[in-house]
Amino acid sequence: VAALTVRSLSGIPEVRPGDDLARLILEAGPAPPPGAVVAIAHTVVSKAEGAVVALAQVSPGERALALAAEQGKDPRAVQVVLDESAEIVRVAHGVIISRTRHGFVCANAGVDASNTGDPDTVVLLPRDPDASARAIRARLAALAGAGAAGPPPAVLISDTFGRAWRHGQTDVAIGLAGMRALEDWRGRRDASGAPLHATWIAIADAAAAAADLARAKDSREPVAVIEGLERFVVEDDGPGAAALLRPLAEDLFR
Amino acid sequence: VAALTVRSLSGIPEVRPGDDLARLILEAGPAPPPGAVVAIAHTVVSKAEGAVVALAQVSPGERALALAAEQGKDPRAVQVVLDESAEIVRVAHGVIISRTRHGFVCANAGVDASNTGDPDTVVLLPRDPDASARAIRARLAALAGAGAAGPPPAVLISDTFGRAWRHGQTDVAIGLAGMRALEDWRGRRDASGAPLHATWIAIADAAAAAADLARAKDSREPVAVIEGLERFVVEDDGPGAAALLRPLAEDLFR
8 A cells, every 4th residue: 555645835026036945845835855846837836946937028920920820829939939939839729839948748838828927927947947956956955954864856847738639738747856757667577477568657747737636726835745655755866857848759749 | 633544455466358456456455544545457358358469460551561661569569559640750769759548648549568467468557447446436435345534445546657848757657536636826826926937737647656656666566545635635536637738739849
């Protein structure tokens, strides 16, 4: 019997550029214990890093103007999406699905017009979400000091992605430090000795989804602490959420 | 602050056709409280319903033989996948991605060669997973008797699906009774008054992923009980996991 608990933190204030997010997290609740996973909605990480664009500063180009007219969108916001995209995958139903500079395939290159704190700004994804996760993890560990035995809490940065064939969105990991992204059962066998079919579990994405269940979308609860995943938390920061990206050569749905 | 807890049940025996799964669940642990979500890996539901095929009974047709030769698979297993598929979406890297009779887009039409209890059989998805969830919910409620106030525990049946652009697999809901599949925030506003971007959350899929984190893949722990989702649990069985299917007309990636 395994048990998982997820608690969201209330009391994180509106985050501004330059804010020390690790400090805000520690001030909002008890220090996450060793082996815990601190799951953070990317919006506050982006804001702390200043990854925010004032639409008044954006001059949409020809392609943005055309796409915006066709899809009924703000051409300045579309320009930001294009700037954040390495490749446009599909455009339909008012959504631009692209591959971001990081390699994520998602709607609007992860550019958020809500939860920005200001209707005339948009929030981008962090420039390097795995690096952001590593920095927050190190800062949390430094501020909390030497605690109980075990690896320092892992940090998971999430965004909310749609899915190609299912309605609705779920949170996935876009940045990760100190937690294995995937649980590899390839080559192992089930309880009856047969090779396992579901052999490569995206535990970081499952953890992101679980964290999102513990917070309400309209509230200021961008952070949740997960306990019960100690078996996936490691001392090293590891390869991060980049390990979850399917390489272009294996993409069957471009 | 919201809190979510997930506990897997140990002590569920190997399930056989005709088994009373609700009784096995109640015998394996304390009765799930009102408002809880009982998350069940579909394999045991399929087995209890007899949705199991002995490969010795399968005569592969021409298409199955060709696909099997091309992808290095057992032609009899490929024939079962074709039988369960309404449409083949992609074939590559030894995987057949199809749309099942139910409308799920997934690898190998959800046909499992592992966790079958017998290497010469494959396990199908339940014929109507929402109906299965409703039946198990009703049976759980009947066996548990009138308990505390609140809606009877919801039942969620999951399978493990891959994703088009991300490595690894996560559990999703394929059958559901008594829980809302989606949380609809469309038209609502964030804490600062801006329209919400991520507005339609697939809470049933997030719950399926959370449940999977609480069990080990090689152990006989097909059932997990989730508490903390009471706000999504309803008296009526509701439309089930079918509400999560994106209609063909909106599919950008066929």
